[in-house]
Amino acid sequence: MPKTFVHLTDLHMSNPDVDEPHLYSDTAAILRDALARIDALPDRPEFIIVSGDLTNNEDPVAYQRLRAIWDDVDIPTLFALGNHDSRPDFRREMLGESADLDAPYDHEAVIAGVHVIVLDSSTPDQIHGTLEDAQLEWLAAALDRHADLPKVVVLHHPPMMGADEPAFECLAAEDTEKLRKVLSGRPLLGLFCGHIHQDRVSIWNGVPVFVGNGHHSRMQPFSDMAIEATDGTGFSVCTLRDSGLTVNFLPQPSEGRTVMAMSHEDAARLMSEPAAEVVG
Template sequence: MGETTFIHITDLHIGNPAVPDDHLFSDTSATLTRVLEMIGTMDQTPRFIVASGDLTNRGDVESYYQLKAIMAATDLPVIYALGNHDTREGFYRGMLERSTDLDAPYDHDQVIAGVHIITLDTTTPGQIGGSLTPEQFDWLAGKLDAHPELPKLIVAHHAPALGDNPPWDHWRTIDFDQSQKLAQLLKGRNILGILSGHIHHDRFSVWHGIPVIVGMGQHAATDILTLDVLRMVDGGSFGIGTIRSSGLTMALVPLPQTRTELNRYDLSALRAKQEAALAEAAK
C-alpha cells in the first residue's frame, strides 16, 4: 500500500452557544473551526478524520447541531466515536437524525483508502470510565475477521488499561479485565494502532505490541506534572497520522497555549479511598 494520511482530533467538547456552561473552559467551537482551517491548508490532503469521542460537552441535541454545522466546513469523511460527555440519544438525533435504537452502542466500521477502521463505543452511560459488553466483544470479533488482508485502526474514546494490575484511577481507561480480554482478541490481527482521547494529554504507548495513541484534544490540557490534583490548563493539539506498509506514524500539531490554569480538582482523597478498597479486596 502507498502512504495514507489522516487526522486525529478528540475531546472536542462542543457546546450549545445559547446555553451557558460552567464546565466548558474554552471556546471549543472557535478552536475546532480553526483546526479545520489548518487541516485545509495541508499540502498533502488527508483521506479521513478520526474524532475519538467527547464530541460535545453536555450531550444535548443542540450541541450536536452545533458540531454538525462546524464539521460541514470539511469534505473529508469523519469517523466519530462517543465519549463519556456524549449521549447516545443526543448523538443519534443530532448528528445522524436517527430516532430508533437510541440506547444502542455506536459501534461501526468502514474501509477508507485501504484501511479497515473499527470504532468501539466504550462509554458506560452515567459513568466516567470505559467498558465493553460481551455483545460488543462478539461484534468486534466478527469485524476483525472481515477484510483480513487490510491493516486495521481501532478507535475508542477510552484507551485500554496499560498496567499489569487494576489501576486506582480506573475511570481513565477501559475496565482492566476487559482491557486484558481486548488484548487477547487483538493479538495477531494486523492492528496499526488504537486512537483514543479522554485523559486530555498527548500520550503514546506500546501495549502488547500495539501502538496506543491518546490525543490531548481541543478543549483543555491535563497538567501531567501534578499527581494528586487534576489540574486543567490552557492547551490543545491534534495529530497527523501517516500509514505506510511499515506501520503507523503520528505527528502532533500543537495549538497556541498559555498553560493558564482553568480548573483543578483534588484527587488525593479519592485516591486514598480507592487504594484502601483495592487493599481490602486483595486480602
C-alpha cells in the first residue's frame, strides 16, 4: 500500500505584538488552513516533516503559538531549524528542554517504515547554511542504521547547485561538497528543504532535492529584479510506493500580487550584512 507524508516548510510564525516589517502574510492563518487541508486528505499522512524557519524572528512567543497549534495535530511531526530560528528558544518552548540549548538539533525517527533523518543547517546570525563536521559524522552513522528502510533527509538549506547560485540561498560551498561525499553511493529517496521560498525539484549528484515554497511568500525565479516575492504559499504531499516517490506541490489560494521587490544593487548591499533578513 502507498504511504503518504507531508512536507511543510518556512512557517515564519510571529509574535503578533511585535512589528515585523519583513513579514508579508498572516502565517498563522496560512498554517491553520494548511493543517485543515491536510486533515481533509483522503489518505491520512503517516507523518509530517517541517524543514525549518519555524518562526520569522526567533521570538519565544512565536514558538509558543506554534506549539499551541501543534497541540491539536495528531500526526507525528519532525521539525528542522532554519536561519530564522533560535536553537535555545526552540528547545525551551517546543521541546521543554533546559540543557545543551545551543547544540544543533539533529535527530532521526523511523515512522511507518520510513527512516527520516533531520539535520540542523542553521548558522547563528547568517542566512546561508552550514554543517559542522560532527554533524556530518552523525549523518554518516545514521545512514548506516536501518539499512533495509527507505530514507529521507530533511534540512532547511538546499545544497549549492553550482557556482552561479547566490551563496545566501543554500548551504556553503564547502559544506555542500562534504555533504555530497557523505551521501555518495547511498540509497536515498531525497533531500527535503526550504529556505528559498520556491517549489523546486533538482537532481543533485544523483540525489533528488525537493524544495517547498512555504507559508511566507513565493520568490519568483525568473524576474528582472534581484529579489521579487509574491503572496503565494503552499505545501507538498508525498506518496511513497514500491515503484518510487511522488511529490505533489499544493498551492494555497493567493492573488499573485508582489509583496516585496529589490534591485540587484540593493540586494548586493544588503547581502553583505551578516544578519540580513531578506530571504528564507
